[in-house]
Amino acid sequence: MDARNLRRPLALAIVAALLLPGMAFAQTAKEKELEARIVQLEAQVQALLGAQQRQQDALAQQQGSIEQAQAKLDAVQVAQADGKPKLQSTPILTAGNPDTRFSFGGFIKVDAMATSTNAGEIADGSAGRMFYLPSAIPVGGADESRTDLDTHAQFSRFWFASDGEVQGHKARAYLEFDLFGGGMGNLGNQASTNTHGVTLRQAYVSWDKWLAGQTWSNFQDVAALPDAVDFVGPTEGTVFVRQTQLRYSSGPWAVSLENPQTVVSAYRGTARTTSDDGNLPDITARWTSKGSWGHFSVAGIARQLRMDTATSHASGNGYGLSVSGKVNLGASDDLRYMLTGGTGIGRYVGFALGPDGTLDAAGGDIESTGVLAGFVAWRHVFDPKLRGSLMLSRAQLDNETGWTGFGVTKSAQSIHANLIYSPFPKLDVGAELIWGNRELESGADGDLRRLHATIKYSF
Structure with missing residues (x-):
């Protein structure tokens, strides 16, 4: 073979040697790219399968909950007698405006009072046997060395309310009742039935800044009342009236037109007459400032x-x-107070401790009776379950003895100390020691000593 023939195969061999590694390298890179894409697709498939499995598990769990709830509902329906309506089978407010919210609440309060007086006995079945009523403290009678025990649940309470918006206006209706019924034995007797009547406390409607109906007088600051075991506590020192009114409130201000009623004493006597002959409403105005410090x-x-x-x-x-007002003294203490003065406002203070006025001899004029009354109460929280209060209260009447005589009340005062224990929320177990005194214009007086215990559960 000559040189030319040898040169051609050699060139082909060299070319093949140069090309084959590149082709192999190109084939390997493409395979790797394909393998990477396959791995990525497998990861996406696994993620989709995992999400589907989780969704199926959630649906299975939800289906189980639905089946359990249906089983309970079936059990309740089976347990109910045929023909009896199911609980809330129809809407509570069938005639209410859309989006109206209905609420219900109250409390059960059981009271027991051991009372002794030194100048006579408080009449059986009267209000003074049920709560501290300074005008009922006997004066001038025999010393009652024995103790009277009274128990009742008449200050238990319940209320209904509806709240909502009607064409952009806030509207509220409120009804509140207790079982006072006018006193013990008003409808039944303590020997057998202990029947007591339902008593209307509040019934009003409010919309935006207006209120119409029966509620606390605008002249009374309910937020300043002490934390008492007794129905009120420092009765003689506080304004305490509920009545029908028309009220307008705007910011810190509130004004009202309220039911006129006049309590008048006879000339040189103690007998009282309540008159509704007024033709002008009582007019009140209030200004309130509030903050984290309390209110004034x-x-x-x-x-x-x-x-x-x-x-x-x-x-x-x-x-x-x-x-x-009320002043917060740190996290565990507060001070509550009230001071009221005026003339011709007797029925507003201390459950009408004194009259609004006294008739003159001819019965043609009413001499207004002046009054100055107040209380101060300190409340301390020992721990989340135990709290206590100390209250001091006094009222002084400015009687014109030439018109009233000397048998009318001149002053009343009291001291209250209590402890209230709450073993769990909404349940209060408390006891309060009360000393009260009432003095007449003649100088005669009488004392009351009482231990008041209560159990109260709110719902």
Whole structure:
């Protein structure tokens, strides 16, 4: 073979040697790229399968919950007698506006009181046997060395309310009742039935800034009342009235027109007459400031006194001012107070401890009775379950003895100390020691000593 023939195969061999590794290298890179894409696709498939499995598990769990709930509902329906309506089978507010919310609440309160007096006995079945009522403290009678025990559940309470918005206006309706019924034995007797009537406490409607109906007087600061075991506590020192009214509130201000009623004493006597002959409403105004420190409030009242008889038409005027509030003293203490003064406002203070006024000899004029009353109460929280309060209260009446005589109340005062234990939320078990005193214009007086225990459960 000549040189030319040898040169051609050699060139082909060299070319093959140069090309084959590149082709092998190119084939390997493409395979690796394909393998990477396959791995990525497998990961995506696994993720989709995992998500599907989780969704199936959640659906299975939800189906199990539905089946359990249906089983319970079936059990309740089987247990109910045929023909009886199911619980809330129809809407509670069938005539209510859309989005109206209905609520219900109250408390059960059981009271036991051991009472002794030194100048007579408080009449059986009267309000003074049920809560601290300074005007009921006997004066001038025999010393009652023995102790009277009274028990009742008449201050248990329940209420209904509906709240909602009607065409952009906030509306509320509220009804509240207790079982006071006018006192023990009003409908039944303690020997057998202990029947007591339902008593209307509040019934009003409010919309936006307006309120109409029966509720606490605008002249009273309910937020300043102490944490008492007794129904009120420092009764003689506080304004305490519920009545029908029309009220307008805006920011810190509230004004109202309220039911006129006049309590009048006879000339040189202790007998009282309640008159609804007034033709002008009682007018009140209140200003309140609130903050994390507590609240402060000032209220004023102006009113007409009037009593008509077949032979005379007596009239007079009344006015008063009340300052009250609550001061937070750290996380565990607060101080509550009220100071009220005026003339012709007797029925507003201390459950009408004194009258609004006294008739003159001819029955043609009403002499307004002045009053100055107040209380201070310190509350301390020992721990989340135990709290206590100490209260001091006094009222002084400015009687014109030439008109009233000397048998009317001149002053009343009391001291209260209590402890309230709450073993769990909404349940209170408490006891309160009460000392009260009432003095007449003649100088005669009487004392009351009471141990008041209570159990109260709110719902």
